[in-house]
Amino acid sequence: MLNKDKIKRFTAENALLEQFMFHFYRLRNAKAFQQEVELRRDLSIFDYQRLSKDLPYAPSERVIDNNLYGYARYLKEFAGITQDLKAYMEHGLFLGRIVHQDQYHWHFPRIITMSEGRRAILKDKIPQKESIAVGPYIHYAPSLYRxxxxxxxxxxxxxxxxxxxxxxxxxxxxxxxxxxxxxxxxxxxxxxxxxxxxxxxxxxxxxxxxxxxxxxxxxxxxxxxxxxxxxxxxxxxxxxxxxxxxxxxxxxxxxxxxxxxxxxxxxxxxxxxxxxxxxxxxxxxxxxxxxxxxxxxxxxxxxxxxxxxxxxxxSEHQRAETAKFWGFESIKTKDELRAIWPE
The missing domain is CATH 3.40.50 (Rossmann fold)
Incomplete structure (x- = not known):
């Protein structure tokens, strides 16, 4: 394993160290990050080069992967959740029975995924953690444009x-x-x-x-x-x-x-x-x-x-098979999400 993975996973296992690093990056980069995000929000849909440039890391969620692609941000906005999710949110579709190694190391006791089928795999692979299926993450995000x-x-x-x-x-x-x-x-x-x-x-x-x-x-x-x-x-x-x-x-x-x-x-x-x-x-x-x-x-x-x-x-077959993997039947209402993450 590369040293950077060892460091990341050691940090993930230690709540105090992880929290320190979270606040360190927020304090160091939050202002520059937010300014750039706001600027990019108003860019043309065709300004792909500017949209793709590096961003400073300024996490809004303590689990590093929860800051990928805006999935956690829009799930929380949809439900009106202001607290940290305190769970590892899988950053997309995982095929087979593959489980990202980081999921074993994060000290938080929950994992968020899309489908019930995937939740069953996680329950088998990491039984000590609760897995929650919320359906396709894009459900919770509106179009960026008016x-x-x-x-x-x-x-x-x-x-x-x-x-x-x-x-x-x-x-x-x-x-x-x-x-x-x-x-x-x-x-x-x-x-x-x-x-x-x-x-x-x-x-x-x-x-x-x-x-x-x-x-x-x-x-x-x-x-x-x-x-x-x-x-x-x-x-x-x-x-x-x-x-x-x-x-x-x-x-x-x-x-x-x-x-x-x-x-x-x-x-x-x-x-x-x-x-x-x-x-x-x-x-x-x-x-x-x-x-x-x-x-x-x-x-x-x-x-x-x-x-x-x-x-x-x-086709009906295409929709049914896709629904199994992406969890179309696992979509949660605002109230259901707030019951999982009460304020």
């Missing part, structure tokens, strides 16, 4: 194809045949007025990837940096503008699109994920054993097949 702004954008863009290329991660680059993907986007997009390419913030700063899509006349957008609390609200705006959504590999956004009643098409491609070093490769592989990886691969293949047909609607 109705008038959304109407104006829709009038400008017309019929929209929204594409999510499989994205890189920190220290792990993803690659695939860009030519084949672009040719497929052009084939599908010929019946649409506009094509939006939603780039993850790491890829949005890659000039080669920018040029590959921009040179075809596609519009580039990004939901923003991972620590931008408006990430999920910006993502919802992108999805609501779309008439059809598309990707070349399933991800958390797949279920979000279906939940928001946007048909989804997966163009099947071989994806290569390469860590930048031997150490990072060990870190990347540390969360799963062989059997877990096999189940993940099977589930990825299953969803790729499920959405392999290009269609303008969502």
């Amino acid at each position: 109705d008038a702004q959304m109407k104006s954008l829709k009038e400008k863009l017309g019929k929209v194809l929204l594409v999510y290329p499989f994205h890189s991660m920190k220290n792990v680059k993803s690659s695939f045949n860009y030519y084949d993907l672009i040719e497929e986007i052009k084939r599908v997009g010929k019946n649409y007025d506009s094509v939006l390419i939603s780039l993850y913030y790491l890829d949005a700063l890659d000039k080669d990837k920018q040029e590959a899509y921009a040179s075809e006349g596609f519009h580039l957008v990004s939901a923003g940096h991972k620590f931008d609390p408006n990430f999920v609200a910006r993502q919802r705006a992108h999805i609501e503008l779309a008439d059809l959504t598309m990707s070349n590999g399933m991800g958390t956004q797949t279920g979000f699109c279906i939940y928001l009643n946007k048909p989804h098409y997966i163009f099947q491609q071989d994806i290569n994920q390469q860590a930048i070093s031997k150490q990072e490769n060990q870190r990347f592989n540390a969360n799963s054993a062989g059997s877990d990886k096999e189940l993940v691969a099977y589930q990825r293949s299953y969803f790729s097949q499920l959405f392999s047909e290009l269609r303008s609607d969502i």
